[in-house]
Amino acid sequence: MTTNESTTAAPGSFAPEEAPRLEWAKHAPEVYKAMIRLDTAAKRGLDPTLYELVKIRASQINHCALCIDMHSKDALAAGESVERIVQLSAWEESRHFYTEKELAAIELTEAVTVLTDGFVPDAVYQKAAAHFEEPELAQLIAAITVINAWNRFGVTCRMTPGHYTPGQHG
Numbered sequence: 001m002t003t004n005e006s007t008t009a010a011p012g013s014f015a016p017e018e019a020p021r022l023e024w025a026k027h028a029p030e031v032y033k034a035m036i037r038l039d040t041a042a043k044r045g046l047d048p049t050l051y052e053l054v055k056i057r058a059s060q061i062n063h064c065a066l067c068i069d070m071h072s073k074d075a076l077a078a079g080e081s082v083e084r085i086v087q088l089s090a091w092e093e094s095r096h097f098y099t100e101k102e103l104a105a106i107e108l109t110e111a112v113t114v115l116t117d118g119f120v121p122d123a124v125y126q127k128a129a130a131h132f133e134e135p136e137l138a139q140l141i142a143a144i145t146v147i148n149a150w151n152r153f154g155v156t157c158r159m160t161p162g163h164y165t166p167g168q169h170g
Contacts, residue, residue, distance in 0.1 A: 022157045035149065036169075042142035045135065048078055050105055053088060053098075054140070055147045057106050058113045060089050062151035069161035070169070071147075077166035101131040105140055112144045 025032035043051050052075035059067035072085050087094035091106050098106065108128040111120040129137060153159070 017160060017162070018158060020157050020159050024153055024157045035146070035153075038142075039146050039150070042139060042146045045139050046143060049075070049080055050102055050140075051143055052078065052080060053084075053102060054105055054109045054143055056085060057088055057091070057109045058144060058147045059151055059154075061110060061113045062148065062155060064151035064154040064159075065161040066154040066159035066164070067147065067151055070164045073164055073166045104128045104131040108140065109144050112141065113148055 052071050055071040056068060056075065059071060075085055076082065084097050087097050088106070091098065091103070095103060104127045107124050108120070111124045128140070132140060
């Protein structure tokens with residue numbers, strides 16, 4: 001069974017898979033390596049579950065299919081529930097699935113990802129600051145910033161989801 005086939009659909013009934021526009025990592029390997037190092041540094045000290053929720057939520061907002069696929073699979077492999085991943089796109093109506101700390105991180109993720117007002121609202125930042133010690137908050141902001149950068153590469157280059165194996169990029 002290929003990535004876009006299921007047991008209920010007739011073979012070949014799905015839209016064809018699009019090829020990426022550009023294999024940017026191949027053409028900018030030093031940038032890719034720097035992004036990997038930045039990503040590794042950003043996640044230090046953060047709860048792995050929280051880290052994946054933040055990455056999934058930012059990727060949902062940015063419509064980065066590759067990153068949604070990758071981080072959902074990594075979260076599932078790490079023991080996260082399908083229900084919490086599915087509900088993440090509607091977290092405001094599904095608050096009872098998350099801890100107050102996770103909710104503060106998700107809300108901060110949205111504020112940092114969507115800077116339509118040109119700033120992160122004080123109330124959102126203060127809520128996050130109430131749940132995270134300053135070093136952890138700095139790491140969280142770094143993680144949100146890094147996933148947003150990855151999303152921009154994925155969306156711009158139209159990277160193809162569906163081929164990622166959990167832990168592949170470790």
